[in-house]
Amino acid sequence: MNADAAHHTYAVQFDENNQEFSIVGSMRPQRAEDLAACAALFEKSLRSVKGNFYVNVKRLVRLNNIAFKVLADMLVKASGERPDLRISVITSSVVGWSTRKFATLRNVSENIVIEEYDSEFYPGQAFVEDSDIIGLLRTQTKMTWRHERNILPRHGVRPGMAVADICCGIGDFAVLFQKEFNPSRLVALDHSKPSLAYAREVASDFGVQGIEYVYGDASELLLEDNQFDFVTCRHSLQIFDRPELILQELFRICKPGGRVYVSNEKNSHCLGEPRGESIQWTYNEVAKIVAHFNHDIEIGPKSRRLMLDAGFSDVMMESFMVTNMDGDPQDFADIVEAWRDLFVGKMSSMRGDDPDFVARFRQGFDDHVFAALHPKGYAGWPIWVASGRKPL
Template identity: 65%
Template sequence: MSLLPLPFTVHFDPTNQELLLSGKMRPESAAEITDALKLVQQSLEKYSGVVYVNVKRLTHINMTAFAALADILAASSRIRPERKIVIITSSVVAWSTSLFQTLAASQPSLSVEVYDSAFYPGQSFVEDETFIPILRTQTKMTWRHERELLPRHGLRSGLVIADICCGIGDFAALVQREFKPARLVALDHSVRSLEYARRVAADFDLQGIEYTYGDASQMLLRDNQFDFVTCRHSLQIFNRPEMLLRELYRICKPGGRVYITNEKNSHCLGEPHAESIKWTYEEVAKLFKHFDMDVEMGPKSRHLLADAGFDNIKVDSFMVTNLDGDPQDFADIIEAWENVYAGEMAVRRGDSSDFIRRFRQGFKDHVFAALHPKGYAGWPIWAASGRKPL
């Protein structure tokens, strides 16, 4: 990762295999942007499958910078024609698409896709699924913390692992790449999510993840099969989490561990506008409870694992904040929450227009806190694991 001084930044996001260029690249000579060009070149050399070059937030580029960038992209395409480079532009920046399309026309492994959404590349594949556009960015922000915590909870290379309720497969992909398991089974009940997960794995040239369709509360997996079982942000949306925990316990080997993450949504916070934000997230917890879900489950993790029969329980908590990378990523998550919680769930519950207006304001204030140069916005997560007794 490299962060260059303003007026522009270049950053590589390994979660999405994506280079992000933003700001104004107008050097007098290519030597002024040597570090940026080096990061682009190294990122293209390191990763296989598809690498995204995201220029949606690149508002200006002069011909000196474009020529230097174009040379690297073209050379990389010639050297490794099997690896695809997708340049993501925005129609809001009028010059961008035509300029990069001209470059792509000369290289078969280069292509341009135009996106006007703040979500991850390829989001149109699952754009009709309510929660999926939120998930990729959430995982990117929580992974910064979890990759440090997971070894403490027993994850290491060479294990047989199951990721239950894997969703769009982004966490499984990160585990596969970072921890090199002997075997990794990723199970979910959503056919659309699994289709997307398989596409992501193929794009990123990840081999060996066994994507499996199934009901997490009644899995067709053998007893005592996995060294390490993960289930993230899922117990809180089951109306009977104890059923799911029994299944996680069953498929875990004696001496193995089950790792879960959950939230306490009412503790989302921000400054300025702390009171408005606090009120809204307390109402989020009540809203989920109305639909038999518990987004306050995080601190309950220890007794849930103990009640399910696990011992040697470990519990950690961490705060995802607007200081974890690009604050706009956090703002995008909050806006997605607003769309789902205030735009769909509250309406379905039958809430009044006055309530929804106040409800939405708390999310908007949270976005403001996330993007304010002196602001702070946080989202608390509990990570816990228990050992299945020998």
């Protein structure tokens, strides 16, 4: 059901299978009576549910006081009439006021609970939002950009495009992209506030203007359909437990005929010589420990299938190897040392690994650093990139 566009633009629907009543858009009525159709659907939905009733407002981006009073009255009335129900209001931190506003209802009825669904956005979120990882991300982009600046045009990038960089992290890729390809518009979105703050500083330091930095949830983008000629999402599907949701959103915001570009890893294929056996063992264990936290750092070669399943056509795919020979070998060693601190110092500790395992696990990273810095050594980190076209 769509609302009257003269005063507000929103849509409400009820998913019977999930017992979820959802509101999307902007709800700013002039009178309470303007929401009569919404209230009627809510009442109808209420009659058909048992147990848990979900009221999803995580994509309700605007709400005036009249609308909030109507929704609050509906929820409080429902909690009184149906004491058998647990009414869960699903909010999002992306819409800053949402949780604070609806949280007041917890004081009215114990049957109403507020769940900020992205408060634990994905398992292990703290690892990739840790400010200590910023240096690692900058060095990684420095080394991958040498390859990607030549790869991107093969996947359709041209000057003057409207571009979105979803899961932009610290924004250094967006800055490089802006300088190299001069897009007509560039939106850089991430769910980490520290990363976005750093991204704005980077752009300011380098005098780069025109990048729109946006705080957002990649699986529930507050961006309209069919906006962008080219959409990027780098090293991110591998750290979400449901990457298909991200691809659905990338598909939605891409214009028909435009392309979505993703990059991901298969960490068990990291390699090095000398001490190759130790290095191989450790990176096989990296894949397992990441899987323990519901990430898939082996997802790189799966990208083509995932994109086809998401509805993309003309899927292109290639891979490249970042090595200790791409510039200064110390850069590669710095990346591995940061990985060691993340996987051994944090993830392994949280998983509760025993000291013997931790020592061997750590040694493989140290051996990878040794290979990177050895005058006759070779160390590699493979990346898969894929892009698909949104059908016309």
